[in-house]
Amino acid sequence: MSGRSINQPVPDRMAEFATFQWNEVFPFYDEIWKWRTLAFVLAFTCLGGLFTNLYMIEWLNLPHFNGSRSFRFMTKFGRQFLSRGTILSEDSCESLKNIVYIKTHKTGSTTLATILYRFGYHRNLSFLFTANQPRGHFRQVPITLKSLPGMYPPVGVRHGDYENYKFNISAGHVIYRNRSILDFLIYGQPKYITIIREPVQQFISYFSFFHFDRRFMKEANISAKEEFAHMTEFLNQPLKYAIENRNINLYITDRNPQSFDLGLPLREMDNPIFISDFIARIEADFDLVLITEYLDESLILMKKQFCWNMNDILYFRMNVRHSEPTEIPENLKMKLLQWNNADVYLYKHFNRTLWRKIQSYGPTFYTDLRDFQKRLEELRNECIEGQNRVKSKYVNVLKANSSDICKDVNKSLSTYFKQITKRQKVTSKQRNSTLNSENITLH
Numbered sequence: 095m096s097g098r099s100i101n102q103p104v105p106d107r108m109a110e111f112a113t114f115q116w117n118e119v120f121p122f123y124d125e126i127w128k129w130r131t132l133a134f135v136l137a138f139t140c141l142g143g144l145f146t147n148l149y150m151i152e153w154l155n156l157p158h159f160n161g162s163r164s165f166r167f168m169t170k171f172g173r174q175f176l177s178r179g180t181i182l183s184e185d186s187c188e189s190l191k192n193i194v195y196i197k198t199h200k201t202g203s204t205t206l207a208t209i210l211y212r213f214g215y216h217r218n219l220s221f222l223f224t225a226n227q228p229r230g231h232f233r234q235v236p237i238t239l240k241s242l243p244g245m246y247p248p249v250g251v252r253h254g255d256y257e258n259y260k261f262n263i264s265a266g267h268v269i270y271r272n273r274s275i276l277d278f279l280i281y282g283q284p285k286y287i288t289i290i291r292e293p294v295q296q297f298i299s300y301f302s303f304f305h306f307d308r309r310f311m312k313e314a315n316i317s318a319k320e321e322f323a324h325m326t327e328f329l330n331q332p333l334k335y336a337i338e339n340r341n342i343n344l345y346i347t348d349r350n351p352q353s354f355d356l357g358l359p360l361r362e363m364d365n366p367i368f369i370s371d372f373i374a375r376i377e378a379d380f381d382l383v384l385i386t387e388y389l390d391e392s393l394i395l396m397k398k399q400f401c402w403n404m405n406d407i408l409y410f411r412m413n414v415r416h417s418e419p420t421e422i423p424e425n426l427k428m429k430l431l432q433w434n435n436a437d438v439y440l441y442k443h444f445n446r447t448l449w450r451k452i453q454s455y456g457p458t459f460y461t462d463l464r465d466f467q468k469r470l471e472e473l474r475n476e477c478i479e480g481q482n483r484v485k486s487k488y489v490n491v492l493k494a495n496s497s498d499i500c501k502d503v504n505k506s507l508s509t510y511f512k513q514i515t516k517r518q519k520v521t522s523k524q525r526n527s528t529l530n531s532e533n534i535t536l537h
Contacts (some may be wrong), residue, residue, distance in 0.1 A: 220248035
């Protein structure tokens, strides 16, 4: 019988492969393998050294290196190389669409809201607006189940179909008191953000915007110097002016306006322990607290956290009032800090938090920031012809034949609001309807 006997061992093909003398077939095999290995080791070492140096230079923010043309080229090349892999890939995350933005007063909040409105409008997202207040703001009216009939329904949902009242973005004025209802009305697990401003400058803007001079001093169209004098007079005896105006709420609610917007109860504004707990709760609840004085830095953090691109965070400043730079008297500054004590603690805490987040961002933060600010400057030069003063504010004037992105970035908040609510239609009859909470059953 031909062939192998049943007791003959099976040849070990792997052992044959391992002992095969490749250099007998390929005479230069050993040399090729050695050079290939050496080339791989050298390439790996060079790339590792390059990116380590880039990391250290940018992390330490050394101006001599950061400003050089070779560094900018290497950084751009390095980031493009890494972005093709898994280290810096922007494709590995999904753009965030579900957001709760608590809009504070006189903090640059309109500029940030316009960014969110633009993002949502171009993606056909649904906004949480009430039709019972101007521009959709809830303001001090609490959001409850009773609020549902007065809301603009989500895109594609008929009015009254409350089971499907789910929204993507809340970006209007609302007092942050009841997180559970916001979590219920916004899709998924939304990110919570807000913005705050240095308390002295914020209150000066707040004092002017809400016409304290007309409410308390019965004067209008005064200079900044006169406004400071009136502000000092008001702060010397605020209760007197509140009583004279027969509105004690003016005295109570015009303290710590930023903390009030974020839910600090009026009765606790002089309770340091409660204020400390309140700030800790905001820290726990909010994914990002932006700082007006560092808006660009804040937006870079938001862009990364939301997995957005640079075009998503482009902006022109909105709702900026006209005022001549005037030095604030020291005694007025001290009174303002005392009057807004909770806002002072709030601002100090989240200013420190912002810089900790910047440190945690990684070595590309300042490169990303410079790229963003360069893009903003290019956009302003491309789009803006000048500015017109309208009452106490400046309004941008676009150049003729401006691009679509110029028009989008310059579009006002009120224009976006009209376009968004046109999609989320509600009639005047529906707007004025009321419904008791027991008549609404949600599962």
